[in-house]
């Protein structure tokens with residue numbers, strides 16, 4: 001089968017389409033033919049591995065320990081497809097050949113303290129398919145049956161078409177973060193206008209946030225220039241944001257100040273909830289400035305290096321703020337909540353999300369173009385189709 005692998009962790013790029021044997025099926029596994037997959041920020045980090053030492057170390061934790069001993073793995077973890085084989089120990093209630101499914105790609109151990117206390121998503125021994133183990137940018141993928149999310153139970157392709165089914169993993173991150181923020185009846189600031197920030201805008205609107213501010217930082221020399229950011233902000237407004245601000249004070253004089261003043265003056269000293277989805281150092285200080293006393297900051301973005309400055313005294317202690325990290329999706333509460341939200345026509349969530357999916361899919365063999373479209377922010381979410 002055709003599969004996209006990361007050859008080595010010593011340089012950027014180094015992804016290659018390789019001819020691989022189909023993965024073998026264990027007794028408790030399910031084998032899926034991948035219909036569509038989607039490129040995520042994590043995949044971009046793997047692509048540009050030299051600027052993401054944390055990601056490289058993470059990949060090596062279960063694969064050789066150092067870059068010399070790394071064994072190339074198939075990347076990719078956002079996908080949907082059709083069941084083609086079921087291990088002999090799998091309960092037939094879970095899935096049958098022909099079912100339309102996706103999978104949670106975080107594999108928890110089942111026996112650590114976190115797993116045994118209802119927190120499998122932060123399992124101490126977690127392994128991620130597409131990061132530590134072979135993933136889904138391939139014609140076939142095998143997953144443990146207990147990780148399967150059977151989309152037939154949520155209306156099948158009619159309700160969750162593959163163009164949406166391909167990135168439920170990513171949407172699940174946004175849903176998890178917004179739900180942890182308890183946004184209903186509250187004011188929200190979403191920092192970062194990438195795929196997560198956009199999806200979170202739609203979900204926060206759906207879940208009853210009263211006011212949604214979205215920010216990002218334009219980089220005149222980079223790909224997210226002022227023009228591209230203006231397009232992103234337009235999309236954010238279509239998805240649910242009320243107001244968007246460019247926090248680069250040189251490129252957009254006065255915008256950051258206006259945001260801070262509005263948050264302070266109109267909402268009792270700041271917003272109730274900040275969702276940090278950029279990983280950019282400046283955004284953490286924005287989060288601390290924007291949040292009201294007693295508010296909440298949820299962290300989903302991952303900084304590329306340890307932060308040099310964040311004033312915990314000023315932004316956390318004096319303000320009595322709760323700061324919380326969010327990882328993955330709760331297994332499987334987040335999945336169920338997300339699929340119910342998508343299935344309910346009244347929420348309008350599905351129609352809104354449709355705006356962020358690039359209409360044309362890209363064949364897996366043309367992955368370079370797909371990665372470039374996402375890296376340059378020309379596409380928010382795009383589908384990769386293996387075997388085409």
Ligand SMILES: [Zn+2]
Pocket residue numbers: 040041042077078169170
């Ligand atoms: Zn992802």
Ligand SMILES: [Zn+2]
Pocket residue numbers: 108109110111112113114115120123124125126
């Ligand atoms: Zn565990």
